[in-house]
Amino acid sequence: MDIPSLRNDTPGCAFHNHLNNAGASLPPLPVIEAIKGYLEEESLHGGYEMAAAHAQDTAGFYNAAAKLLNAKPHNIAFAGSATDAYFRALSSIPFEAGDVLLTTDDDYVSNQVAFINLQKRFKIKLLRAEKLPEGGVDPQSMKELMDEFCPKLVAVAHVPTNSGLMQDVETIGTLCTERDIWYMVDACQSAGQMPLDVAKIGCDFLSVTMRKWLRGPRGAGFLFVSDLALGAEYETIFPDSKGGAWNSPDSYLLEPTAIRYEQWEKNFALVLGSKAAIEYALALGLENIEPIVNELAVYTREQLSNLDGVRILDRGRRLCGIVTAHFDGKTPEQITKALKGANINAGIGTTINAHIDFTEKGVDWALRISPHYFNTKEEIDAAISVLRQIA
Numbered sequence: 138m139d140i141p142s143l144r145n146d147t148p149g150c151a152f153h154n155h156l157n158n159a160g161a162s163l164p165p166l167p168v169i170e171a172i173k174g175y176l177e178e179e180s181l182h183g184g185y186e187m188a189a190a191h192a193q194d195t196a197g198f199y200n201a202a203a204k205l206l207n208a209k210p211h212n213i214a215f216a217g218s219a220t221d222a223y224f225r226a227l228s229s230i231p232f233e234a235g236d237v238l239l240t241t242d243d244d245y246v247s248n249q250v251a252f253i254n255l256q257k258r259f260k261i262k263l264l265r266a267e268k269l270p271e272g273g274v275d276p277q278s279m280k281e282l283m284d285e286f287c288p289k290l291v292a293v294a295h296v297p298t299n300s301g302l303m304q305d306v307e308t309i310g311t312l313c314t315e316r317d318i319w320y321m322v323d324a325c326q327s328a329g330q331m332p333l334d335v336a337k338i339g340c341d342f343l344s345v346t347m348r349k350w351l352r353g354p355r356g357a358g359f360l361f362v363s364d365l366a367l368g369a370e371y372e373t374i375f376p377d378s379k380g381g382a383w384n385s386p387d388s389y390l391l392e393p394t395a396i397r398y399e400q401w402e403k404n405f406a407l408v409l410g411s412k413a414a415i416e417y418a419l420a421l422g423l424e425n426i427e428p429i430v431n432e433l434a435v436y437t438r439e440q441l442s443n444l445d446g447v448r449i450l451d452r453g454r455r456l457c458g459i460v461t462a463h464f465d466g467k468t469p470e471q472i473t474k475a476l477k478g479a480n481i482n483a484g485i486g487t488t489i490n491a492h493i494d495f496t497e498k499g500v501d502w503a504l505r506i507s508p509h510y511f512n513t514k515e516e517i518d519a520a521i522s523v524l525r526q527i528a
């Protein structure tokens with residue numbers, strides 16, 4: 138990969154050492170131009186008129202998202218965020234009192250809150266599988282809980298927000314397929330940093346955000362819905378006129394594709410910005426992106442672990458581009474202030490984002506460094522030198 142030219146293509150690289158790609162990445166020029174261009178046209182010619190004129194372009198978003206996941210365009214729904222996509226999918230599972238939802242300790246905070254809400258509202262039973270000694274959910278524990286409790290839904294975040302862990306979503310997918318259990322994967326932190334294949338994962342639903350590793354706009358995400366779930370006539374709790382055609386006073390016809398999970402109103406500039414971002418990632422090749430991200434993350438962990446009083450928190454058989462560390466006796470404010478002073482962007486996670494994980498690790502906050510392929514070792518060295526002074 139020609140990193141200097143990719144950095145030239147990323148205006149933000151001229152301003153910051155941006156190591157917060159798990160928060161929100163810096164978009165490349167084609168994404169910025171797609172959004173700006175569309176907004177300008179819309180302002181001059183009218184929103185409905187421009188949506189009609191760009192119908193072909195908009196269709197390209199579904200093609201690109203499908204290609205990214207090895208799916209078909211009819212399996213894709215645009216959404217306002219990963220959480221929006223996830224909640225639409227979750228609301229389509231017809232839970233009844235006593236149904237079991239099986240998940241992990243490391244699933245995303247908002248998803249956990251939604252599960253607890255379902256528990257309150259529908260009296261479902263929420264189970265979390267055991268972890269492996271080296272970190273990450275134990276597929277054997279998942280299997281045993283599936284066999285004992287026959288869950289209605291298994292929900293797993295591929296990569297959590299709070300550590301570099303990669304869950305074994307494919308093995309869990311096979312277990313779900315063998316037992317005809319609905320399977321929902323949160324790929325918010327994996328999409329854009331590694332290849333994803335919904336056929337290999339074997340999931341029925343998969344949610345993605347655009348602003349992180351895919352380098353797309355904020356306020357955009359998408360959902361994959363399997364043919365099985367579409368065929369079962371699953372639908373989000375409130376389809377609007379896009380998802381359901383009102384064909385008699387008391388009925389509506391459900392849209393046959395995953396579009397039934399969308400709403401009629403959307404920001405078309407963001408749809409086109411998302412298309413540009415996915416096409417950019419596809420042109421580089423996810424198989425080329427993943428090893429660069431991994432190499433930078435491994436380097437970051439090595440350098441951080443050499444600092445006094447710094448503990449690397451990432452645990453699991455396979456790790457990815459998120460690096461988390463705790464600095465004994467220091468505060469997150471000290472770290473943020475020092476990094477900001479050196480023009481370095483990184484993230485801080487707290488227990489509220491990772492209640493179970495951080496409690497088990499005995500920390501209440503962690504620094505999160507998440508380098509992308511356009512970052513350099515020199516940028517990581519610059520961050521380490523600031524952090525060394527604090528440590």
Ligand SMILES: Cc1ncc(COP(=O)(O)O)c(C=O)c1O
Nearest residue numbers: 218219220245297298325326346
């Ligand atoms: C693992 C994971 N899932 C879901 C989300 C939510 O994504 P969004 O903010 O696009 O809804 C995040 C955001 O950080 C995340 O890290």
